[in-house]
Amino acid sequence: MKKMIKIAIAGLGTVGSSVINYLEKNNNYLSKNINNQIKIVGICASNIKKSRSFDINKYVWFDDPVDMIKKTSPNIFIELIGTEKGISYDSIKYAIEHNVHVISANKALIANYGNELFPLAEKNNINFLFEASVAGGIPVIKIIKESLLGNNITKISGILNGSTNYILSNMTNNELEYKVAFDNAQNEGYLEANPDFDINGIDSAHKLSILSSLCFKNKLTKFDSIYCEGISKINKIDIKYAKQLNFVIKLLSVAEIIENKLIQYVKPIMIDKNLQLAKVDGVLNGIEITSNELGKIFFQGNGAGGPATASSVISDIVQISKNNIQPSLGMSFDNLKKSDNLSIVDPLKHYNSYYIRLNVKDQKGVLADITSHLKNHNISIETLIQNPKDEEFQDDFIPLVFITHKTYFYNIKNSINKIISLENINNEPVVIQIDKV
């Protein structure tokens, strides 16, 4: 006879509803494949009155997730509420402490409290899984944690946020200003009610934090050790220059080991238009992992949306159905490197090529002033672009673009501080990292 797996679901937004939709449609199929019966023993959300894609009367409703766990004694508690602490944290912790397996899609919570919850889960001999927290339906967590556990990974680089990728793709493909593309994304429902976490790169950084720990086998680093820059300063004209230079601008999340030091950042970056990452369009996510053994391996798929993210929740149910307890980050928490001991590179010491766009008054001497500041900060110029005056620039200011050779970011920062004090410069310069192949 098949074993019964009882699941209780808290949070009935897009993902929670999709999990229920999936189970209503495919429960027999799934049961056959995993040789276990799945039963939803409780559902929970803050507002019982909201209209939903399924009939809530088929299930036992709870207003409070801890109460649900207490009263239904599930085998698996699925947390899809998504608050960074509060009720999500309380209910997950309660479940773990009562030996209930946990599945969550909550990257903010995991990035911030994983170091507390992972060892607790290990101690209580339950699975705490979160495939759905990163890159929607791409099973990247399981790949790193299991298939690549023996690999010496040196770099992970990904497009981990569908909303910002949609905005940048839209700006690129349709030559739109940021504000217009942003409004489009909002109208299409691709942005959260509060879109700041997406736009400022925080959401990407939460995901990167989890992937970085998995790849480099260390406890989660302090969240603020990830340098984070959003996309709101990118202009249509920068996209245009990127095209001219055969680049595409993507919001990349990168974690890399260089000379035993860890580099972690989320930034808009100009990448070669022929790279697979450059082709990741719209709301898709893409991830490239480099290891000594495999060279580069690349994954692409739907990074958001109910059915894709629900697919990852289901894959975690499949995993738990096998009765195989495993540590959240693939290896025993005590065997992970201590994050305090990691040497994390100061963002000012990032060493790259950069794109610098200045708006300057087309007057004698201005170029000489700028280049002398660059030279004083040891920045050498690879390319200078001064296009014929564009019709879009009706005033006296014209854009001046520099592509630098590789240099430390503090040189860029310091020279920019000098340059903006010059008389004939308008606005804050735009600086974008360039990754050459």
Next chain:
Amino acid sequence: MKKMIKIAIAGLGTVGSSVINYLEKNNNYLSKNINNQIKIVGICASNIKKSRSFDINKYVWFDDPVDMIKKTSPNIFIELIGTEKGISYDSIKYAIEHNVHVISANKALIANYGNELFPLAEKNNINFLFEASVAGGIPVIKIIKESLLGNNITKISGILNGSTNYILSNMTNNELEYKVAFDNAQNEGYLEANPDFDINGIDSAHKLSILSSLCFKNKLTKFDSIYCEGISKINKIDIKYAKQLNFVIKLLSVAEIIENKLIQYVKPIMIDKNLQLAKVDGVLNGIEITSNELGKIFFQGNGAGGPATASSVISDIVQISKNNIQPSLGMSFDNLKKSDNLSIVDPLKHYNSYYIRLNVKDQKGVLADITSHLKNHNISIETLIQNPKDEEFQDDFIPLVFITHKTYFYNIKNSINKIISLENINNEPVVIQIDKV
């Protein structure tokens, strides 16, 4: 104290040697990650005198794999010999029957004898794993078998053979004739001593057979139910026309369910140059999986080469180290659909657009004759290309290219049979399936 995992390796070619190289370099790292000690208790190959990338004197040598298993009692037997039956089959079967876990990279053996060996492994409660048999370092087997076990997969489409992809990429990027690109591949060491299995698509078909079973949850189908067409008939001029039409020619391995019927084939296909699969270049492999839940998910990585393939062997060791026995195809063999009951579509009933290139004598009436034959077989033409006479065609014959609307392959076949009997046609026409987005 850490458990000791004893492994015995048979077959010390590129992959076998790379596994040993990896373990010599990374055994401590791996042991820490999986919390187990790995020890190589025996190695075996046919020729002890061959020069190798490691010192065989550090290990206990055997000439016969069954003898090695008998004398070393390993926990895991790793078969990297690669014969379709014979010694590979005998030693794997011996290992399974003696409750030794098996890891193999032998796609030919698995495609042909999996239906016999999988249930035997299940009965003996051991793992029979073969991540390295398909797509080198891409962990696609584990992804389908575990992460996508709950998904309703409808299609898998992949570039599964690095050698042929190298030849086609080389023809495309450097405008080479097939023969020249073939010789290049041979000189670069990308072809087997007997390259027929690569060139004719058999190697791809072996891999497709395994993936198709995994995706659609059925026992392996009879190998000859996979329609198989190689790349040797592709000409430089076809590559040129493909470019002109914004296509790229790739040797694709496709398994698809349409109206509950299974379609399986390996064919050179013209695909949109903007697809991710079209960008899979050189010896890389790429795989796209479509499921109801996820839409399309795409993977790319090194499909061959020692270190990449060894990485998959190592991932299977990691899997076994967890003490978690699981069926070879993800679910219990008895729960898989019987392959005899599957409805497999006759290749003649494949329904697609096609590219047809004829070499015709530039004489009055010839076009009318051809088009009347096409019309008689219900083939309607979408595009006709008759370029100005190319300098490469010194004789009286010029190429004539037709792009058809979707039609059954038997219509194409029958019309071609008529057309080749016409007087002014030179050579066998070239027919290539077209996949439109």
